[in-house]
Amino acid sequence: MSGEALRHIAEAEVKAREVDGIGPDVPTRPIDRVGVVGAGTMGGGIAMTFLNAGIPVTIVEREEAALDRGMRVMRNNYERSAARGKLTAGQVEERMGLLSPALDLAALSGCDLVIEAVFEDLALKKQVFAELDRLARPGAILATNTSYLDVNAIAAATSRPQDVLGMHYFSPANVMRLLEIVRGAKTAPDVLKTAIEVGVRTGKVPVVAGVCHGFIGNRMLAKRQQAAHALLMEGAMPWEVDRVLTDFGFPMGPFQMSDLAGLDIGWSRERSRGETIRDRLCEMDRRGQKTGAGFYDYDADRNRTPSPVVEELIRAFVAEKGGTPREHSAAEMRDRLLMPMVEEGKAILAEGIAQRASDIDVVWVNGYGWPRATGGIMYWAGVR
Template sequence: MSKVTTQREGNVLVVTLDNPPVNAFSTEVRNAMADAVGEVAADDTVEAVVIRAEGRMFSGGADITEFGSAPVHPTLPELIDAIEDLDKPVVIALNGTALGGGCEIALGCNYRIAVPGAKIGLPEVKIGILPGAGGTQRLPRVVGVEEALPIIVTGNPVSAQKAEEIGLVDRIVAPEALREEAIAFAREVAGRAEHPVSSRRTDRIEGSDPAVFDQFRARHARRLQGLDAPAKCIEAVELATRLPYDEGIAKEREFFMELVNGDQSKALRHVFFAERQAGKIDGLPKDVQPLPVRKVGIIGAGTMGGGIAMNFLTAGYDVVMVERQQDALDRGTAIMRKNYEATARKGRMTGEQVEAAMGRLTPVLDMQALADCDLVIEAVFELMEIKKDVFGQLDTICKPEAILASNTSYLDVNAIAACTSRPEQVLGLHFFSPANIMRLLEVVRGDKTSPQVLATAMDLARKIGKVAVVSGVCHGFIGNRMLGARQDQANALLMEGALPAQVDQVLLDFGFPMGPFQMADLAGLDIGWDPDKTSSSTVREVLCEQGRRGQKTGGGFYDYGEDRQRTPSEAANAVIRDFAARSGNEQRDITDDEIRERLLYPMVNEGALILEEGIAQRAGDIDTVWVNGYGWPPHTGGPMFWADTIGLDKVLAGLERHAERMPDVKISQLLRDKAASGGRFNG
């Protein structure tokens, strides 16, 4: 069946795109579209054209798998030019999302109509490139510079209503009437002597204030720091106001090729594909079907339990939430409502949706209420004895086919499963805090977890909007195991002469949102600290003993003012120096390069060990965990892709160079082998 079909409706030719799942403009589609345009140009009885699409969206854009390959004609820019050059009006009917090339096709048409739920945007910057088919030049000509800049530079789409407000859409129509309305609109404009042509418009860019661009750069400086694509996007839009269209489009193409061949775009495209590959589970039978899940139980109404519950409530599931004490239950449900109402104030939910979500929640004090749940997730204290007790109770309460999951971030899922008579129904679901916001979900497969249970967990992850990665059982799984390797070195560096601000700044400069000591202060230094058993055995323990327990007390590794802005702390630094002296550690000046290598290279090495042991299926899964759960800068592709980029021989040499100061780091044989052969973790 053809992916592009044409149908005559009197004097209107209707061109329909049908290339599921996202109607990508692949080579085959572009060829068929070009043939349709040629048909229009050659037929004098065709007076107008409607371009539409089947499915739930108009188009997700260009076929990303073709990026980096030699161009195949007709290219998308050539196709859009051909549409724009027609001497007959072209109306595009947007039945849903139109992104990237889909939006650029729309810009090449004379008129645009859309359904109320449509979203229109140019997200190319999110994979490290800019719109390369005229988007940076046509969009400002259609909507003006101030509206075009955020759409192009942030990559975030706008709603149909916003698009109509700024002139990107001419009319909004009911979904069921879209095709007929588009044809009627085409007939309505067919008799007009002139039609708007995006590339020829100058009315929205004439007299643009050059200061707008510098102001935009300044306003978004922190967000855009170190990123190539946003800078080029701004420059391309600026050129649209200063150059004739043909010269501007040539610069856009030059920028596009520069970016698409650069390391940042390669890394971001790797992240894009790695997230999708993570859902494919090695060894899972192709015919396995997920179990039905309608009701979910959550044990614990604290920060994690409440956040986990919100994921399922938002997705339409009924949730039973269990706590031991009424005040804890009331506090947890109140926080959930407060979070939902904050979301509604931002326009991301309606009041009705808030009430519907909270209406699906049943808060209880009796675990017997979990008896008819299809999935139960415990989110209690991270102590094995407590978790074993909970799972023992669940085994007697829950129906035999129920899935039992632990939100543990470190503990042995096999040991937890062994406390039940159904280890095949047990697995780990490690949500990341705040659980209602963070995208990552580590799905921990126990030795006896059944394929059907694993498939169900992955299916549920997709339905609640998570990026799921399968991990085997080990201490800390994928993410926290590697985090531990980094934290060990961060602590060691303090004993050798570095201070928290220097260590953190190295990671901030690399692109992390915060460093290890900022993160510790934010979480609270007293997590796991027992004041009754304190013995001044670590720097962290001494700080807690002095009342410096992080942001919440106004001081930890840093000092914090009323606005919670951090400043280096002389008090904390004195504790560090004193502890190092008492421990017999010689202090020295440490370079930023050494800090970066000693923080990041052991992480890569730990990732290699994780691959060796079969804890992770593929290197891209490790990258997905760190980009989505731990703030690894996406434009470097994740720890394993970054190591591939700089060279595994360089990583190995750095580990060997610092080996004397890192005696506990066991260098991976997989890393040694790949470094010797010039190989990569990511194929």
């Protein structure tokens, strides 16, 4: 199957650029300078994506320390590439020379495209877009890098919702190929087409999604996370669940992924009531790779090993909550993890959030590590 599946996904990546009703007669807007709001991990990665394509970038942060840190991280990334022989010293300077750091959003007034990459908070994003509406030049495209939030609500904070859309990059943004482009209810056809072209020009694989919580990829991922935690409540261990997916061909399983991202994303000690296994791990300061312990134990080189502490914690938690531990076969665990995602993919298609099943394949192969040799999640499940 793999030859046919590989052909399918290669064709799907090209097909994903085509959007019904947006033909060759729809013009695109020139993008000669890009603005990025936020110089953290995501903002810096997005900026590098454009610098790598020779496009000048203005990057804005509120505080000098954060801006300096972001600039330093980008330079270090380029210098590491140069040390590995992937860039020359001249190319490093050339790329950094295209970057203009600033502490005021007014510096973005000359940009043709502005991408917001601030904290995932709707009120904050709306505030940023209201300011961008005031400062950005007429005809500039305003994009949000939100992973989950309502792009229409963000667009409504401006007087130009036709110029607003989502451009959801995946971390690290300068490496990951997927660009999930979220079409708002009022996004103009030329804005959507320009965003797709920008994706292709910067070496990304663009896929268009409609507005809903989590769009295509994260909406389906949530179903897998629910299933993974349900398995823990039946006595499965995180490393057993992860192994099922790595054996299937994923680079990592859901609990490895959580440890890598940090278990404390969205968690706060003040509000925590120990209601989930994650809460209890965070309360123990087991917050993932960065603290040397999460669902797994990590050594100094971040090599993971199954944790007896976590095993004991899960067994106690399951007993406390009245769960019933039992044995699971690998095949049962695989179906429990993957089939809810397939069903959610079907719902996404039925609702018109994705234009075609193969677009969902492109999202999962390029953004989430779904094994390419299977052709993608919907192709694997026989949904065409």
